[in-house]
Amino acid sequence: MKYSNFMEVTFKALSINEGFARVCVASFCVQLNPSVDEITDIKTAVSEAVTNCVVHAYPNAIKGDITLRCELEDDVITITVIDKGVGIKDVEKAREPFYTSKPGEDRSGMGFTVMESFMDEVEVTSNSFGTTVKMTKKIVNTMSEVRC
Numbered sequence: 001m002k003y004s005n006f007m008e009v010t011f012k013a014l015s016i017n018e019g020f021a022r023v024c025v026a027s028f029c030v031q032l033n034p035s036v037d038e039i040t041d042i043k044t045a046v047s048e049a050v051t052n053c054v055v056h057a058y059p060n061a062i063k064g065d066i067t068l069r070c071e072l073e074d075d076v077i078t079i080t081v082i083d084k085g086v087g088i089k090d091v092e093k094a095r096e097p098f099y100t101s102k103p104g105e106d107r108s109g110m111g112f113t114v115m116e117s118f119m120d121e122v123e124v125t126s127n128s129f130g131t132t133v134k135m136t137k138k139i140v141n142t143m144s145e146v147r148c
Contacts (some may be wrong), residue, residue, distance in 0.1 A: 003032075003072060003073070003074050003075075004043045004071075004072060004073055004074075004130055005031065005071075005086045006027050006069065006070060006071040006072065007024075007069070007070050007071075007147040008067065008068070009024060009067070009068050010066065010067045011065065011066055011068070011082065012052045012063055012064075012065060012066070013053050013057060013058050013063040013064055013065065013066050013085075014045050014054065014063055015051070015054050016034060017050070017054075017062060017066070018047055018050045018051055018054065021047070021050045021066070021068050021081075021121065022046050022047050022050075023043075024044040024068065025042060025043065025046045025068065025070055026039050026042065027098075028070045028072075029042060029061070029072070029118050029139070032072060032075060032077065033137040033139075034139045034140075035056065035140065038137070038139055038140070040116070041118035041119070041137065042077065042137060044114065044118050045079070045114070045115045045119050045122075045135050045137075046068075046081070046091070046135075048111030048112075048114050048115050049079075049081040049111070049115060049133045049135070050066060050068070050081060051111065052111060052131075052133070053066045053081065053085065053131075054066075056085070056086075056088070057083035057084075057085025057086060057087075057130070057131060058083070058085045058086070059085075064083060064085055065083070065084065066082070066083050067081075067082040068080070068082075069080075069081075071098050072075045075087050075129060075138055075139045075140075076136055076137070076138050076139070077136065077137055077139060078134065078135070078136045079119075079134070079135045079136075079137075080132060080133070080134045080135075081132070081133045081135075082130065082131070082132045082133075083130050083131055084129060084130040085130055085131065086128065087127050087128045087131055088124070088126040088131055089126075090097065091124050091126050094112060094124070095112040095113070095116075095124065096113075097099075097113045112124065112130070115133070115135055117130040118121060118134060118137075119135040119137045120136050120137050120138055121134075121135065121136045122134070122135050123135075124131050143148045
């Protein structure tokens with residue numbers, strides 16, 4: 001192993017904190033010197049995962065917490081988003097495009113297909129005590145490359 005680092009932060013499941021989560025992860029993974037496209041991919045995936053916690057995990061007025069953990073191992077970033085909400089009854093169904101647990105609202109799905117398109121791997125585990133989304137992405141080493 002050449003490089004290893006991690007960070008963890010916990011914040012309230014409020015929509016205003018989605019932007020904080022995006023910037024937090026982007027700032028942390030910049031130490032791997034990712035491309036702008038890689039940063040954009042990561043921020044989009046984090047946005048989807050955090051928004052799921054805000055919208056689906058805590059359906060009552062009392063919002064719980066979201067824990068965001070980032071781990072760097074060599075050139076791979078692993079991002080874990082954890083809530084202690086109501087969980088997802090059918091994870092496979094939830095991973096289908098456009099599926100939402102709130103069909104009466106103007107929602108376009110839970111975003112797992114978006115996460116999967118921007119990250120190398122996405123794992124989802126859930127039970128009645130919460131949901132964990134673990135996403136990994138290899139960062140291409142561009143330090144020696146000239147960027148346009």
